[in-house]
Amino acid sequence: MFRGFKTFRLWPTLFNAYGFLFLAFLYLPLGLILLYSFNANPINMAVWTGFTLDWYATIFGGAGVKGSFDAAFTEAPERIFAVVKNSFLVAVSAATISTVIGTVTAIALARYRFVGKRFYQALLILPMLVPDIVLGIALLVFFVGAGFQLSLLTIIIGHVTFLSSYVFVVVSTRLAGMDTTLEQASADLGAGPLTTFRRVTLPQIMPGVVGGFLLAFIISLDDVVITYFIAGVGSQTLPLFILAMMRRGLRPQITALAVLIILFSFVVATVGLLLRNRKP
Protein backbone atom coordinates (compact mmCIF):
# COMPACT_ATOMS: atom_id res chain seq x y z
CA MET A 1 0.00 0.00 0.00
CA PHE A 2 2.61 2.52 1.03
CA ARG A 3 5.30 1.12 -1.22
CA GLY A 4 2.94 2.24 -3.98
CA PHE A 5 3.67 5.83 -3.07
CA LYS A 6 7.07 5.52 -4.68
CA THR A 7 6.58 3.15 -7.59
CA PHE A 8 3.17 3.98 -9.03
CA ARG A 9 1.62 7.40 -9.37
CA LEU A 10 -1.81 5.95 -8.60
CA TRP A 11 -1.88 6.43 -4.82
CA PRO A 12 -0.69 10.05 -4.72
CA THR A 13 -3.20 10.95 -7.43
CA LEU A 14 -6.03 9.28 -5.56
CA PHE A 15 -4.98 10.95 -2.33
CA ASN A 16 -4.83 14.35 -3.98
CA ALA A 17 -8.24 13.87 -5.55
CA TYR A 18 -9.62 12.87 -2.17
CA GLY A 19 -7.96 15.84 -0.49
CA PHE A 20 -9.54 18.29 -2.88
CA LEU A 21 -12.94 16.66 -2.33
CA PHE A 22 -12.38 17.08 1.41
CA LEU A 23 -11.63 20.79 1.02
CA ALA A 24 -14.60 21.15 -1.34
CA PHE A 25 -16.85 19.61 1.32
CA LEU A 26 -15.62 22.25 3.77
CA TYR A 27 -15.85 25.25 1.47
CA LEU A 28 -18.59 24.67 -1.14
CA PRO A 29 -21.45 25.27 1.33
CA LEU A 30 -19.85 28.58 2.33
CA GLY A 31 -19.24 29.45 -1.33
CA LEU A 32 -22.92 28.78 -2.03
CA ILE A 33 -23.92 31.39 0.57
CA LEU A 34 -21.62 33.90 -1.10
CA LEU A 35 -23.12 33.18 -4.53
CA TYR A 36 -26.72 33.34 -3.30
CA SER A 37 -26.13 36.65 -1.54
CA PHE A 38 -25.74 38.30 -4.98
CA ASN A 39 -28.80 36.62 -6.53
CA ALA A 40 -31.59 39.07 -7.33
CA ASN A 41 -34.31 36.38 -7.07
CA PRO A 42 -36.28 37.26 -3.93
CA ILE A 43 -38.38 34.07 -3.88
CA ASN A 44 -36.04 31.16 -4.56
CA MET A 45 -32.32 31.66 -4.00
CA ALA A 46 -31.51 28.48 -5.94
CA VAL A 47 -32.71 30.01 -9.23
CA TRP A 48 -30.41 32.71 -10.56
CA THR A 49 -32.19 35.75 -11.97
CA GLY A 50 -29.42 38.31 -12.00
CA PHE A 51 -26.74 40.05 -9.99
CA THR A 52 -27.70 42.44 -7.22
CA LEU A 53 -26.21 44.18 -4.19
CA ASP A 54 -29.70 44.98 -2.84
CA TRP A 55 -29.53 42.46 0.01
CA TYR A 56 -26.38 44.05 1.33
CA ALA A 57 -28.00 47.45 0.90
CA THR A 58 -30.94 46.39 3.14
CA ILE A 59 -28.46 45.73 5.94
CA PHE A 60 -26.88 49.17 5.72
CA GLY A 61 -30.11 51.01 4.98
CA GLY A 62 -29.26 51.92 1.39
CA ALA A 63 -32.32 50.39 -0.26
CA GLY A 64 -35.99 50.26 0.52
CA VAL A 65 -37.60 46.83 0.45
CA LYS A 66 -39.94 46.15 -2.45
CA GLY A 67 -43.27 44.58 -1.65
CA SER A 68 -44.96 43.98 1.69
CA PHE A 69 -44.09 40.26 1.70
CA ASP A 70 -40.40 41.00 1.92
CA ALA A 71 -40.85 43.87 4.33
CA ALA A 72 -42.27 41.46 6.90
CA PHE A 73 -39.10 39.39 6.69
CA THR A 74 -36.56 42.18 6.50
CA GLU A 75 -34.98 43.67 9.54
CA ALA A 76 -34.32 47.40 9.80
CA PRO A 77 -30.67 48.53 9.73
CA GLU A 78 -31.07 50.14 13.17
CA ARG A 79 -32.11 46.77 14.67
CA ILE A 80 -29.12 45.03 13.08
CA PHE A 81 -26.79 47.79 14.25
CA ALA A 82 -28.10 47.50 17.81
CA VAL A 83 -27.49 43.73 18.06
CA VAL A 84 -24.07 44.02 16.41
CA LYS A 85 -23.20 46.66 19.03
CA ASN A 86 -24.36 44.29 21.81
CA SER A 87 -22.27 41.46 20.36
CA PHE A 88 -19.13 43.56 20.18
CA LEU A 89 -19.65 44.94 23.68
CA VAL A 90 -19.96 41.39 25.03
CA ALA A 91 -17.08 39.98 22.98
CA VAL A 92 -14.61 42.76 23.81
CA SER A 93 -15.47 42.73 27.54
CA ALA A 94 -15.52 38.93 27.85
CA ALA A 95 -12.30 38.52 25.87
CA THR A 96 -10.51 41.21 27.88
CA ILE A 97 -11.52 39.81 31.27
CA SER A 98 -10.80 36.20 30.30
CA THR A 99 -7.42 37.20 28.83
CA VAL A 100 -6.40 38.72 32.17
CA ILE A 101 -7.69 35.77 34.20
CA GLY A 102 -6.38 33.13 31.78
CA THR A 103 -2.93 34.74 31.62
CA VAL A 104 -2.37 35.19 35.36
CA THR A 105 -3.60 31.63 35.96
CA ALA A 106 -1.23 30.28 33.30
CA ILE A 107 1.67 32.10 34.98
CA ALA A 108 0.71 30.77 38.42
CA LEU A 109 0.59 27.19 37.14
CA ALA A 110 3.74 27.45 35.03
CA ARG A 111 6.01 29.32 37.46
CA TYR A 112 4.95 28.20 40.96
CA ARG A 113 4.93 24.85 42.72
CA PHE A 114 2.03 24.31 45.11
CA VAL A 115 -0.33 21.74 46.55
CA GLY A 116 -3.48 21.38 44.44
CA LYS A 117 -1.84 22.24 41.14
CA ARG A 118 -3.27 19.15 39.47
CA PHE A 119 -6.73 20.10 40.77
CA TYR A 120 -6.43 23.50 39.09
CA GLN A 121 -5.21 21.93 35.86
CA ALA A 122 -8.23 19.63 35.77
CA LEU A 123 -10.62 22.41 36.82
CA LEU A 124 -9.43 24.61 33.97
CA ILE A 125 -10.00 21.91 31.34
CA LEU A 126 -13.53 21.15 32.58
CA PRO A 127 -15.39 24.20 31.16
CA MET A 128 -14.18 23.16 27.69
CA LEU A 129 -15.38 19.58 28.16
CA VAL A 130 -18.83 20.27 29.61
CA PRO A 131 -21.37 20.35 26.74
CA ASP A 132 -22.51 23.91 25.92
CA ILE A 133 -26.12 23.22 26.73
CA VAL A 134 -25.28 21.92 30.22
CA LEU A 135 -23.19 25.00 31.03
CA GLY A 136 -25.90 27.23 29.57
CA ILE A 137 -28.73 25.88 31.72
CA ALA A 138 -26.52 25.61 34.82
CA LEU A 139 -25.75 29.32 34.49
CA LEU A 140 -29.41 30.12 33.83
CA VAL A 141 -30.51 28.27 36.97
CA PHE A 142 -27.76 29.98 38.98
CA PHE A 143 -28.45 33.50 37.72
CA VAL A 144 -32.18 33.23 38.27
CA GLY A 145 -31.70 31.63 41.69
CA ALA A 146 -29.16 34.26 42.79
CA GLY A 147 -31.46 37.06 41.69
CA PHE A 148 -29.39 38.33 38.75
CA GLN A 149 -31.37 40.19 36.10
CA LEU A 150 -30.55 38.48 32.77
CA SER A 151 -28.71 41.08 30.71
CA LEU A 152 -25.54 41.73 28.75
CA LEU A 153 -23.69 41.42 32.07
CA THR A 154 -24.86 37.83 32.64
CA ILE A 155 -23.80 36.99 29.07
CA ILE A 156 -20.35 38.47 29.71
CA ILE A 157 -19.95 36.50 32.97
CA GLY A 158 -21.13 33.31 31.26
CA HIS A 159 -18.66 33.75 28.41
CA VAL A 160 -15.76 34.50 30.78
CA THR A 161 -16.31 31.19 32.64
CA PHE A 162 -15.37 29.10 29.62
CA LEU A 163 -13.22 31.56 27.63
CA SER A 164 -10.68 31.88 30.48
CA SER A 165 -9.87 28.20 29.93
CA TYR A 166 -9.16 28.77 26.23
CA VAL A 167 -6.85 31.70 26.97
CA PHE A 168 -5.19 29.65 29.73
CA VAL A 169 -4.37 26.85 27.28
CA VAL A 170 -2.99 29.19 24.60
CA VAL A 171 -0.82 31.20 27.05
CA SER A 172 0.36 28.03 28.86
CA THR A 173 1.63 26.61 25.56
CA ARG A 174 3.60 29.80 25.02
CA LEU A 175 5.00 29.77 28.57
CA ALA A 176 6.06 26.14 28.24
CA GLY A 177 8.17 26.96 25.20
CA MET A 178 9.82 29.93 26.93
CA ASP A 179 13.33 30.20 28.30
CA THR A 180 13.20 30.93 32.06
CA THR A 181 16.85 32.03 32.39
CA LEU A 182 15.94 35.59 31.38
CA GLU A 183 13.41 35.79 34.22
CA GLN A 184 16.00 34.48 36.67
CA ALA A 185 18.58 36.96 35.41
CA SER A 186 16.09 39.78 35.86
CA ALA A 187 15.37 38.69 39.45
CA ASP A 188 19.08 38.27 40.20
CA LEU A 189 19.74 41.78 38.98
CA GLY A 190 17.29 43.05 41.58
CA ALA A 191 14.07 43.55 39.61
CA GLY A 192 10.87 42.95 41.59
CA PRO A 193 8.36 40.33 40.40
CA LEU A 194 6.15 42.99 38.82
CA THR A 195 9.02 44.59 36.93
CA THR A 196 10.24 41.17 35.77
CA PHE A 197 6.75 40.33 34.56
CA ARG A 198 6.26 43.63 32.74
CA ARG A 199 9.72 43.90 31.18
CA VAL A 200 10.70 40.27 30.61
CA THR A 201 7.84 37.76 30.78
CA LEU A 202 5.02 39.72 29.18
CA PRO A 203 6.93 40.79 26.03
CA GLN A 204 7.87 37.15 25.43
CA ILE A 205 4.38 35.69 25.89
CA MET A 206 2.66 38.61 24.12
CA PRO A 207 1.86 36.68 20.89
CA GLY A 208 0.19 34.02 23.06
CA VAL A 209 -1.77 36.63 25.00
CA VAL A 210 -2.94 38.41 21.85
CA GLY A 211 -3.71 35.07 20.17
CA GLY A 212 -5.69 33.98 23.22
CA PHE A 213 -7.58 37.27 23.23
CA LEU A 214 -8.52 36.93 19.57
CA LEU A 215 -9.60 33.32 20.03
CA ALA A 216 -11.75 34.32 23.02
CA PHE A 217 -13.10 37.31 21.09
CA ILE A 218 -14.18 35.25 18.10
CA ILE A 219 -15.68 32.43 20.17
CA SER A 220 -17.63 34.95 22.25
CA LEU A 221 -18.81 36.77 19.12
CA ASP A 222 -20.03 33.49 17.58
CA ASP A 223 -21.45 31.81 20.67
CA VAL A 224 -25.05 30.70 20.23
CA VAL A 225 -25.92 28.03 22.78
CA ILE A 226 -24.74 29.46 26.11
CA THR A 227 -25.86 32.97 25.16
CA TYR A 228 -29.27 31.58 24.16
CA PHE A 229 -29.99 30.51 27.73
CA ILE A 230 -28.59 33.48 29.64
CA ALA A 231 -29.63 36.40 27.45
CA GLY A 232 -32.39 38.63 28.78
CA VAL A 233 -35.23 40.16 26.79
CA GLY A 234 -33.35 43.34 25.95
CA SER A 235 -29.93 41.79 25.46
CA GLN A 236 -30.01 40.12 22.06
CA THR A 237 -26.67 39.43 20.38
CA LEU A 238 -26.08 39.00 16.64
CA PRO A 239 -26.14 35.15 16.68
CA LEU A 240 -29.42 35.16 18.63
CA PHE A 241 -30.81 37.67 16.15
CA ILE A 242 -29.79 35.42 13.22
CA LEU A 243 -31.33 32.46 15.04
CA ALA A 244 -34.64 34.32 15.36
CA MET A 245 -34.50 35.35 11.67
CA MET A 246 -33.77 31.77 10.57
CA ARG A 247 -36.77 30.51 12.53
CA ARG A 248 -39.01 32.88 10.57
CA GLY A 249 -37.71 31.66 7.21
CA LEU A 250 -34.72 31.77 4.88
CA ARG A 251 -34.50 35.20 3.29
CA PRO A 252 -31.81 36.78 1.07
CA GLN A 253 -31.08 39.34 3.77
CA ILE A 254 -29.87 36.58 6.12
CA THR A 255 -27.65 35.29 3.32
CA ALA A 256 -25.98 38.67 2.89
CA LEU A 257 -25.59 39.05 6.65
CA ALA A 258 -24.10 35.54 6.82
CA VAL A 259 -21.45 36.46 4.24
CA LEU A 260 -20.42 39.52 6.25
CA ILE A 261 -20.20 37.43 9.44
CA ILE A 262 -18.07 34.75 7.76
CA LEU A 263 -15.72 37.34 6.28
CA PHE A 264 -15.25 39.12 9.60
CA SER A 265 -14.60 35.85 11.52
CA PHE A 266 -12.13 34.68 8.88
CA VAL A 267 -10.13 37.91 9.05
CA VAL A 268 -9.90 37.81 12.86
CA ALA A 269 -9.10 34.06 12.86
CA THR A 270 -6.38 34.52 10.23
CA VAL A 271 -4.65 37.19 12.31
CA GLY A 272 -4.94 34.97 15.40
CA LEU A 273 -3.57 31.87 13.66
CA LEU A 274 -0.67 33.82 12.15
CA LEU A 275 0.24 35.13 15.60
CA ARG A 276 0.07 31.67 17.13
CA ASN A 277 2.31 30.16 14.48
CA ARG A 278 5.04 32.77 14.98
CA LYS A 279 7.96 31.00 16.63
CA PRO A 280 8.91 32.21 20.12
Place this chain on the structure above:
Amino acid sequence: MIAGDTVRSRRRRALLLLLAPVTLLLGVFFLVPLGIMVVYSVLEPGLYGGVEWTWYPFNYGRILGWPLNDYEEFDPIYLSIFLGSLKIACLTVLFSLLICYPAAFWVSRMGERRKNFVLFLITLPFFANLLVRIYAWLLLLRPTGFINTLLQGLGLIAQPLDMLFTSFAVVLGMVYIFTPFMFLPIYANVEKLDYSLVRASQDLGATPLQTFLRVILPLTAPGIVGGSIIVFIPALGNFIVPAFLGGSKVQMTGNLIERSFLQSRDWPFGAALALLIMASVVLVLMIQLTRAARTQTKGAV
Protein backbone atom coordinates in the same frame (compact mmCIF):
# COMPACT_ATOMS: atom_id res chain seq x y z
CA MET B 1 17.48 33.45 56.78
CA ILE B 2 15.03 36.24 57.48
CA ALA B 3 15.45 37.52 53.95
CA GLY B 4 14.73 34.01 52.62
CA ASP B 5 11.51 33.86 54.59
CA THR B 6 10.37 37.21 53.24
CA VAL B 7 11.03 36.11 49.69
CA ARG B 8 9.11 32.93 50.27
CA SER B 9 6.15 34.61 51.90
CA ARG B 10 6.15 37.24 49.17
CA ARG B 11 6.08 34.49 46.56
CA ARG B 12 3.19 32.83 48.37
CA ARG B 13 1.27 36.11 48.48
CA ALA B 14 1.90 36.56 44.75
CA LEU B 15 0.66 33.03 44.05
CA LEU B 16 -2.52 33.60 46.06
CA LEU B 17 -3.09 36.83 44.17
CA LEU B 18 -2.59 35.11 40.82
CA LEU B 19 -4.93 32.23 41.67
CA ALA B 20 -7.66 34.33 43.28
CA PRO B 21 -9.49 35.44 40.10
CA VAL B 22 -9.79 31.96 38.57
CA THR B 23 -10.77 30.40 41.90
CA LEU B 24 -13.52 32.95 42.35
CA LEU B 25 -14.66 32.71 38.73
CA LEU B 26 -14.83 28.93 38.40
CA GLY B 27 -15.97 28.43 41.97
CA VAL B 28 -18.91 30.83 41.85
CA PHE B 29 -19.91 30.71 38.20
CA PHE B 30 -19.02 27.14 37.27
CA LEU B 31 -18.90 24.67 40.18
CA VAL B 32 -21.79 26.23 42.15
CA PRO B 33 -24.14 26.34 39.10
CA LEU B 34 -23.33 22.70 38.25
CA GLY B 35 -23.96 21.80 41.90
CA ILE B 36 -27.31 23.61 41.91
CA MET B 37 -28.29 21.69 38.79
CA VAL B 38 -27.53 18.37 40.47
CA VAL B 39 -29.74 19.41 43.41
CA TYR B 40 -32.55 20.65 41.13
CA SER B 41 -32.61 17.34 39.27
CA VAL B 42 -34.01 15.59 42.37
CA LEU B 43 -36.49 18.31 43.37
CA GLU B 44 -40.18 18.51 42.50
CA PRO B 45 -41.09 20.89 39.68
CA GLY B 46 -43.11 23.87 40.88
CA LEU B 47 -46.60 24.45 39.51
CA TYR B 48 -45.65 27.66 37.68
CA GLY B 49 -41.97 27.04 37.01
CA GLY B 50 -39.30 27.00 39.72
CA VAL B 51 -38.95 24.12 42.18
CA GLU B 52 -40.53 22.72 45.35
CA TRP B 53 -37.98 21.71 47.96
CA THR B 54 -39.07 18.06 48.24
CA TRP B 55 -37.14 14.91 47.34
CA TYR B 56 -38.43 13.84 43.94
CA PRO B 57 -36.50 11.14 42.04
CA PHE B 58 -39.23 10.88 39.42
CA ASN B 59 -37.52 13.34 37.09
CA TYR B 60 -35.16 10.48 36.39
CA GLY B 61 -38.08 8.04 36.68
CA ARG B 62 -39.89 9.72 33.81
CA ILE B 63 -36.87 9.10 31.60
CA LEU B 64 -35.60 5.75 32.82
CA GLY B 65 -38.84 3.99 33.69
CA TRP B 66 -40.15 4.23 37.23
CA PRO B 67 -43.41 6.17 37.10
CA LEU B 68 -44.66 8.41 39.91
CA ASN B 69 -47.48 6.11 41.04
CA ASP B 70 -49.62 3.18 39.90
CA TYR B 71 -51.95 5.37 37.86
CA GLU B 72 -49.23 6.76 35.69
CA GLU B 73 -47.92 4.70 32.82
CA PHE B 74 -44.30 4.82 31.80
CA ASP B 75 -43.81 6.61 28.51
CA PRO B 76 -40.58 5.42 26.85
CA ILE B 77 -40.48 8.45 24.53
CA TYR B 78 -37.76 10.24 26.53
CA LEU B 79 -35.61 7.15 26.78
CA SER B 80 -35.91 6.52 23.06
CA ILE B 81 -34.97 10.15 22.30
CA PHE B 82 -31.94 9.80 24.59
CA LEU B 83 -30.86 6.55 22.92
CA GLY B 84 -31.52 8.12 19.52
CA SER B 85 -29.18 11.00 20.46
CA LEU B 86 -26.48 8.52 21.45
CA LYS B 87 -26.91 6.85 18.06
CA ILE B 88 -26.71 10.14 16.16
CA ALA B 89 -23.61 11.18 18.15
CA CYS B 90 -21.94 7.82 17.41
CA LEU B 91 -22.78 8.05 13.69
CA THR B 92 -21.37 11.59 13.65
CA VAL B 93 -18.14 10.32 15.20
CA LEU B 94 -17.96 7.40 12.75
CA PHE B 95 -18.49 9.47 9.59
CA SER B 96 -16.20 12.33 10.63
CA LEU B 97 -13.56 9.70 11.37
CA LEU B 98 -14.01 8.10 7.95
CA ILE B 99 -13.59 11.38 6.09
CA CYS B 100 -10.84 12.87 8.27
CA TYR B 101 -8.54 9.85 8.55
CA PRO B 102 -7.48 9.67 4.87
CA ALA B 103 -7.33 13.49 4.74
CA ALA B 104 -4.83 13.48 7.62
CA PHE B 105 -2.50 11.22 5.59
CA TRP B 106 -2.95 13.45 2.58
CA VAL B 107 -1.85 16.54 4.51
CA SER B 108 0.95 14.81 6.44
CA ARG B 109 2.87 13.98 3.26
CA MET B 110 2.97 17.55 1.92
CA GLY B 111 5.89 19.95 1.85
CA GLU B 112 6.20 22.42 4.74
CA ARG B 113 4.69 25.52 3.09
CA ARG B 114 1.81 23.76 1.37
CA LYS B 115 1.08 21.76 4.51
CA ASN B 116 0.78 24.90 6.66
CA PHE B 117 -1.52 26.48 4.13
CA VAL B 118 -3.82 23.43 3.88
CA LEU B 119 -3.89 23.10 7.69
CA PHE B 120 -4.94 26.73 7.83
CA LEU B 121 -7.71 26.05 5.28
CA ILE B 122 -9.02 23.11 7.30
CA THR B 123 -9.01 25.04 10.59
CA LEU B 124 -10.63 28.19 9.21
CA PRO B 125 -14.26 26.97 8.84
CA PHE B 126 -14.30 26.27 12.58
CA PHE B 127 -14.36 30.04 13.07
CA ALA B 128 -17.37 30.62 10.82
CA ASN B 129 -20.48 31.02 12.94
CA LEU B 130 -22.28 27.78 13.76
CA LEU B 131 -25.64 29.15 12.60
CA VAL B 132 -24.21 30.34 9.31
CA ARG B 133 -22.80 26.90 8.60
CA ILE B 134 -26.15 25.29 9.36
CA TYR B 135 -27.82 27.92 7.20
CA ALA B 136 -25.63 26.80 4.29
CA TRP B 137 -26.91 23.23 4.66
CA LEU B 138 -30.51 24.43 4.83
CA LEU B 139 -29.93 26.16 1.49
CA LEU B 140 -28.41 22.95 0.09
CA LEU B 141 -30.86 20.36 1.40
CA ARG B 142 -34.32 21.93 1.45
CA PRO B 143 -36.91 20.94 -1.20
CA THR B 144 -36.30 24.12 -3.19
CA GLY B 145 -32.60 24.08 -2.30
CA PHE B 146 -29.47 23.79 -4.40
CA ILE B 147 -29.24 20.00 -4.63
CA ASN B 148 -32.90 19.44 -5.53
CA THR B 149 -32.95 22.31 -8.03
CA LEU B 150 -29.80 20.95 -9.65
CA LEU B 151 -31.06 17.35 -9.84
CA GLN B 152 -34.43 18.48 -11.19
CA GLY B 153 -32.76 20.76 -13.69
CA LEU B 154 -30.71 17.83 -14.96
CA GLY B 155 -33.88 15.77 -15.19
CA LEU B 156 -32.58 13.12 -12.78
CA ILE B 157 -35.53 13.38 -10.41
CA ALA B 158 -39.14 14.42 -10.94
CA GLN B 159 -40.02 15.21 -7.32
CA PRO B 160 -37.72 16.96 -4.84
CA LEU B 161 -35.99 14.53 -2.46
CA ASP B 162 -36.91 14.80 1.20
CA MET B 163 -33.45 15.36 2.64
CA LEU B 164 -34.25 17.97 5.25
CA PHE B 165 -35.70 16.93 8.62
CA THR B 166 -34.09 13.47 8.53
CA SER B 167 -31.43 11.82 10.69
CA PHE B 168 -29.27 11.94 7.57
CA ALA B 169 -29.43 15.75 7.52
CA VAL B 170 -28.66 15.99 11.25
CA VAL B 171 -25.64 13.67 11.02
CA LEU B 172 -24.41 15.42 7.86
CA GLY B 173 -24.71 18.85 9.50
CA MET B 174 -22.86 17.71 12.61
CA VAL B 175 -20.10 16.00 10.61
CA TYR B 176 -19.68 19.26 8.72
CA ILE B 177 -19.49 21.33 11.90
CA PHE B 178 -17.14 19.01 13.81
CA THR B 179 -14.72 18.12 10.99
CA PRO B 180 -11.91 20.39 12.28
CA PHE B 181 -12.35 18.87 15.78
CA MET B 182 -11.82 15.37 14.41
CA PHE B 183 -9.15 16.26 11.89
CA LEU B 184 -6.63 18.04 14.15
CA PRO B 185 -6.06 15.29 16.79
CA ILE B 186 -5.81 12.61 14.09
CA TYR B 187 -3.44 14.76 12.07
CA ALA B 188 -1.22 15.44 15.11
CA ASN B 189 -0.87 11.67 15.47
CA VAL B 190 -0.47 10.74 11.79
CA GLU B 191 2.16 13.48 11.43
CA LYS B 192 4.37 11.66 13.97
CA LEU B 193 3.86 8.23 12.36
CA ASP B 194 7.19 6.43 12.04
CA TYR B 195 7.32 5.15 8.45
CA SER B 196 10.31 2.92 9.18
CA LEU B 197 7.91 0.66 11.11
CA VAL B 198 5.59 0.59 8.08
CA ARG B 199 8.51 -0.36 5.83
CA ALA B 200 9.71 -2.99 8.29
CA SER B 201 6.28 -4.56 8.27
CA GLN B 202 6.27 -4.64 4.47
CA ASP B 203 9.80 -6.05 4.31
CA LEU B 204 8.77 -8.81 6.66
CA GLY B 205 6.13 -9.82 4.15
CA ALA B 206 2.94 -8.35 5.56
CA THR B 207 0.17 -7.64 3.08
CA PRO B 208 -0.94 -3.99 2.78
CA LEU B 209 -4.08 -4.82 4.79
CA GLN B 210 -2.04 -6.49 7.55
CA THR B 211 0.34 -3.53 7.66
CA PHE B 212 -2.59 -1.17 7.98
CA LEU B 213 -4.46 -3.16 10.65
CA ARG B 214 -1.46 -4.19 12.75
CA VAL B 215 0.96 -1.28 12.40
CA ILE B 216 -0.62 1.93 11.11
CA LEU B 217 -3.97 1.69 12.90
CA PRO B 218 -2.55 0.92 16.39
CA LEU B 219 0.05 3.69 16.02
CA THR B 220 -2.60 6.27 15.13
CA ALA B 221 -5.17 5.01 17.66
CA PRO B 222 -4.56 7.79 20.24
CA GLY B 223 -5.47 10.44 17.66
CA ILE B 224 -8.55 8.50 16.61
CA VAL B 225 -9.71 8.16 20.22
CA GLY B 226 -8.94 11.81 21.03
CA GLY B 227 -10.79 13.12 17.99
CA SER B 228 -13.74 10.81 18.64
CA ILE B 229 -14.14 12.10 22.19
CA ILE B 230 -13.86 15.75 21.17
CA VAL B 231 -16.58 15.20 18.55
CA PHE B 232 -18.81 12.94 20.66
CA ILE B 233 -19.21 15.38 23.56
CA PRO B 234 -20.63 18.39 21.68
CA ALA B 235 -22.56 16.12 19.29
CA LEU B 236 -24.43 14.39 22.11
CA GLY B 237 -25.72 17.59 23.71
CA ASN B 238 -26.32 19.48 20.49
CA PHE B 239 -29.68 21.14 20.00
CA ILE B 240 -29.11 23.78 17.32
CA VAL B 241 -28.34 21.32 14.49
CA PRO B 242 -31.36 19.05 15.15
CA ALA B 243 -33.56 22.13 15.68
CA PHE B 244 -32.90 23.30 12.12
CA LEU B 245 -31.91 20.20 10.13
CA GLY B 246 -34.03 17.71 12.10
CA GLY B 247 -37.10 19.90 12.56
CA SER B 248 -39.84 18.26 14.58
CA LYS B 249 -39.07 14.85 13.06
CA VAL B 250 -35.60 14.24 14.51
CA GLN B 251 -35.41 15.26 18.16
CA MET B 252 -32.36 15.01 20.34
CA THR B 253 -31.93 15.26 24.11
CA GLY B 254 -30.72 18.84 23.65
CA ASN B 255 -34.10 19.82 22.18
CA LEU B 256 -35.90 18.25 25.16
CA ILE B 257 -33.66 20.16 27.58
CA GLU B 258 -34.23 23.41 25.74
CA ARG B 259 -37.98 22.94 25.86
CA SER B 260 -38.07 21.98 29.55
CA PHE B 261 -36.21 25.17 30.39
CA LEU B 262 -37.64 27.75 28.04
CA GLN B 263 -41.14 26.47 27.23
CA SER B 264 -42.65 23.98 29.68
CA ARG B 265 -40.61 25.49 32.53
CA ASP B 266 -40.04 22.08 34.12
CA TRP B 267 -36.53 22.85 35.32
CA PRO B 268 -35.93 19.71 37.40
CA PHE B 269 -36.77 17.49 34.44
CA GLY B 270 -34.45 19.47 32.18
CA ALA B 271 -31.70 19.29 34.82
CA ALA B 272 -32.12 15.50 35.04
CA LEU B 273 -31.80 15.19 31.25
CA ALA B 274 -28.71 17.42 31.26
CA LEU B 275 -27.14 15.28 33.98
CA LEU B 276 -27.75 12.14 31.91
CA ILE B 277 -25.74 13.80 29.14
CA MET B 278 -23.05 14.75 31.66
CA ALA B 279 -23.00 11.17 32.95
CA SER B 280 -22.44 9.84 29.42
CA VAL B 281 -19.64 12.35 28.90
CA VAL B 282 -17.98 11.45 32.21
CA LEU B 283 -18.29 7.73 31.37
CA VAL B 284 -16.57 8.23 28.02
CA LEU B 285 -13.79 10.30 29.62
CA MET B 286 -13.26 7.72 32.35
CA ILE B 287 -12.98 4.87 29.87
CA GLN B 288 -10.39 6.92 27.99
CA LEU B 289 -8.44 7.75 31.18
CA THR B 290 -8.28 4.12 32.32
CA ARG B 291 -7.26 3.11 28.81
CA ALA B 292 -4.52 5.75 28.74
CA ALA B 293 -3.29 4.70 32.18
CA ARG B 294 -3.17 1.05 31.07
CA THR B 295 -1.20 1.90 27.93
CA GLN B 296 1.24 3.88 30.07
CA THR B 297 1.84 0.99 32.47
CA LYS B 298 2.30 -1.35 29.52
CA GLY B 299 4.83 1.08 28.05
CA ALA B 300 6.70 1.18 31.37
CA VAL B 301 7.00 -2.62 31.44
